[in-house]
Each structure stands twice: as C-alpha cells, then as structure tokens.
Amino acid sequence: MREIKILAVVVVLTLITYWGVEPFAHSQMHPHVDPANYDFAQADKVSAKEQVDEKKEALEKAEAQAKATGNEKLTHIPKSEYNEAVKFEKTINDFWASNKEALSLTGNATNGATLVQANCTACHSIKKEGFPPVMDDASSAAAYGVVPPDLSTAGKLYSKEYLVGFIKEPTLASKVSHKFVDGRVHPMPSYSWMQPQEIADMVAYLQSIAPDKMTDKEVFQNACQRCHGIKYGDMLGGTMAAHTPETNIKAYMGKVPPDLSQYIRSRGAQYLHEFINDPQKHLESTAMPRVGLTKDSEEKVISYLEKVGDSKKAQREELGPKFLIYLVIFAIFAWLWKASKWRDVH
Structure with a gap:
C-alpha cells in the first residue's frame, strides 16, 4: 500500500510539473503571439494597432508616475515612442492600401519581362531566363551587404501581395523600416514611382517563369540560404554554407544569422512558423526581415528543417x-x- 501512495505522489507531482509549472515557465519565456498570418496587410494592421495600444499604456503609466513625483521628464521617452507608433500605424496602413490597385490589375507578363530585365538584372540573376549573376557571391555581398536572390523562383515562393509590396517599398513589406533610418538605405531600391500596372506586369512575369513544383530543399536554398547555413547536413549527407560571407552578413544584419541545422529541435515547428512569417512577433526590432513566403513555401522550409534536424521524429513518436x-x-x-x-x- 505504501508503494501505491508513493507512486500516487510521484504521478501528481509529475502532472503538476508537466501541466502547470512547465507551461507557465514557457509562457513567461515565450509570450503568446498571434499565429502566422499570410494576409500581410491584415497582419500589419493588427500588429501596428497592438504597438499603439502597448505604447499608450506605457505612456499612461509614465504620466501617472510623473504626476505623483512632479517629474515631467518621465513622460518624454514614452510620449516619443507612442507618437512614433501612431505615425507608423498610419504609414503601414497607407502603404498596403496603396497596393490594392496593382493587386486588382491583371498583369501582362510580356511587358513585365521587359520591365524586370531593364530594372532588376543589374543586381539579380534570373538563371532560368539566361541572366547569370553579375558578380560572384563575395563581390555581391561586399556591394550590397547581402547576396541578392535569383528571381527564377520568386513567383512561386512569394505571394502576389508580397511581391507587389516589396517592389514598391521593400523596407515596409519586409518589416525592417526601423533598421534603415538616419540615411541608411536598403540595398533594394523603392519602385514606388512605377505605375500600378507596371508593378502588376512585373509580378505577372515573375509568376509566369516560376516552376510549378519545388522540393523542400530547393525552397530552403532559394528562400533561406543567402543568410543561413546548414552545418550538419541532411539525411542524404552534405552541408550548406550561407551564400553571404559572415563578415558581410554580420555588418549588414548586426550579427551572424544562426545555423539552422537543429532549430527544429530547439525552437519547434510552431515557433518557426510564427517567426518566419513575422520575426518581429518574437524579437521586436530584429534585423531579420519578414521573408514573405506563402503558406506552402513556409511549410516546405519547416519540412526540410525536420528532415535535417529531426529525421527520426516519426520513429521516435511510434516508439x-x-x-x-x-x-x-x-x-x-x-x-x-x-x-x-x-x-x-x-
């Protein structure tokens, strides 16, 4: 009977730890964020509103403390941050609203080919169409900070909404406008001067040359390998080095992006979905851009990371x-x- 009592105590303590303590600790270390949202206009509207509400609450607390202490200086920083949040909310909502016309238009791929080749091939390769890289990776990274992507698969990896937004204003579409201030310029110029029809034509061309299918590994290579490497290789062996040299990417990003070999184990699929979809949710002001992948492309990236870092998952779960x-x-x-x-x- 004594053993049964001891077992009962162990079971109860284990369940308390598993269902109570661990989830609480996890919630403190990783606060809840909104799930991945592939409607970027709606997602940015929500996140911008949340920022305004958060900064407003901080300002109200600072004002109450200033009133109690008579120190008005306590409100200076919170007031500035609140005003910036309000300003950004208007900027981002206006930005996505301005893209609606281009999104509503039917693009002309033939005209888009002319526009892309005239405006993009000076920096980007389009190997599928016979446009090789202008420079090697090291030279491109030295010139731009990061190796520009090949555009052969852009129409498959990214949604029309994201492509339109990125062509028009890359810092806002990728949510890194906070990084390019005080005269610092994004390596990809803004094409906001283009007519909506021209942007729609460019996107139509990119979609017309995109492959119908891509493997998990191909999606990872095209979407992630410019900055991230795979040190330990996949099930078939072999490793991947990031295309951008560490010296350049560190200067561009502020730190060397992590090797992703074991990220599926250390972070988990849900975290990676949320982070890839919008890095700012988990790391506010991070230099990691929103990549803009479609849901299908994002799932392929996660699938590949599982093959690399958790290839025995199915066997483990079965055992x-x-x-x-x-x-x-x-x-x-x-x-x-x-x-x-x-x-x-x-």
Missing part, C-alpha cells in the same frame, strides 16, 4: 507508446515480485 506500455507492464511485474518477497516479512 513512445510502446515504451510506455513496457514501463507499465514492467512496473506491474516489479510490484508483484516485491510483494511476493516481502509478504512473509510484513
């Missing part, structure tokens, strides 16, 4: 129930054995 059944059977036999040996003693 789990079997192991628990074994433990239960073993515990029963152990208790019966102990009871038979100690029966006479008691």
Whole structure:
C-alpha cells in the first residue's frame, strides 16, 4: 500500500510539473503571439494597432508616475515612442492600401519581362531566363551587404501581395523600416514611382517563369540560404554554407544569422512558423526581415528543417507508446515480485 501512495505522489507531482509549472515557465519565456498570418496587410494592421495600444499604456503609466513625483521628464521617452507608433500605424496602413490597385490589375507578363530585365538584372540573376549573376557571391555581398536572390523562383515562393509590396517599398513589406533610418538605405531600391500596372506586369512575369513544383530543399536554398547555413547536413549527407560571407552578413544584419541545422529541435515547428512569417512577433526590432513566403513555401522550409534536424521524429513518436506500455507492464511485474518477497516479512 505504501508503494501505491508513493507512486500516487510521484504521478501528481509529475502532472503538476508537466501541466502547470512547465507551461507557465514557457509562457513567461515565450509570450503568446498571434499565429502566422499570410494576409500581410491584415497582419500589419493588427500588429501596428497592438504597438499603439502597448505604447499608450506605457505612456499612461509614465504620466501617472510623473504626476505623483512632479517629474515631467518621465513622460518624454514614452510620449516619443507612442507618437512614433501612431505615425507608423498610419504609414503601414497607407502603404498596403496603396497596393490594392496593382493587386486588382491583371498583369501582362510580356511587358513585365521587359520591365524586370531593364530594372532588376543589374543586381539579380534570373538563371532560368539566361541572366547569370553579375558578380560572384563575395563581390555581391561586399556591394550590397547581402547576396541578392535569383528571381527564377520568386513567383512561386512569394505571394502576389508580397511581391507587389516589396517592389514598391521593400523596407515596409519586409518589416525592417526601423533598421534603415538616419540615411541608411536598403540595398533594394523603392519602385514606388512605377505605375500600378507596371508593378502588376512585373509580378505577372515573375509568376509566369516560376516552376510549378519545388522540393523542400530547393525552397530552403532559394528562400533561406543567402543568410543561413546548414552545418550538419541532411539525411542524404552534405552541408550548406550561407551564400553571404559572415563578415558581410554580420555588418549588414548586426550579427551572424544562426545555423539552422537543429532549430527544429530547439525552437519547434510552431515557433518557426510564427517567426518566419513575422520575426518581429518574437524579437521586436530584429534585423531579420519578414521573408514573405506563402503558406506552402513556409511549410516546405519547416519540412526540410525536420528532415535535417529531426529525421527520426516519426520513429521516435511510434516508439513512445510502446515504451510506455513496457514501463507499465514492467512496473506491474516489479510490484508483484516485491510483494511476493516481502509478504512473509510484513
């Protein structure tokens, strides 16, 4: 009977830890954020409003404290941050609203080919169309801070909404406008001077040359490898070095982007979905841009990271129930054995 009581105590404490303490600790270390949202205009509207509300609350607290202490200086920084949040909310909402006309238009891929080749191939390669890189990776990184992507797959990786937004104003579409201030310029220029029809034509061309299908690995290589490497290789062996040299990417991003070999294990699929969709949700003011992947492309990136960093997941999950059944059977036999040996003693 004593063993049953001890077992009950252990089970209760384990359940409290698993269902109470651990989730609480996780919520403190990783506060809840909104799930991945691929409607970027709506997502930015919500996040901008949340920022305004947060800064307003901080300002109200500062004003109350200033009133109590008579120190008006306490409100200077909160007031400035609140005004900036209000200003940005208007900027981002106006930006996405200005893209609606281009999104509503049917693009002309033929005209778009002319526009893309005239405006983009000075920096970007389009290998599928016979436009090789203008420079090697090291030279491109030295010139731009990061290696520009090849555009052959852009129409597959990114939604029309994101492509229109990025062509028009890359800092706002990728949510890194906070990084390019005080005269610092994004390597991708703004094409806000273009007519909506011209932007729609460019997007139509990029979509027309995009492949119908891409493997998980191909999506990762095209979407992530410019900055991130894979040190430990995938199931088939081999590693991936980031295209942009560490010296250049550190200067451009502020730090060297992490190797992603084991990120599926250390962060988990849900975190990665939220982070890739909008890095600002988890790391406010991070230099990591919103990549702008479609839901399908993002799922392929996660799938590839699982193949690299958690290739035994299916086998592990299949073994789990079997192991628990074994433990239960073993515990029963152990208790019966102990009871038979100690029966006479008691």
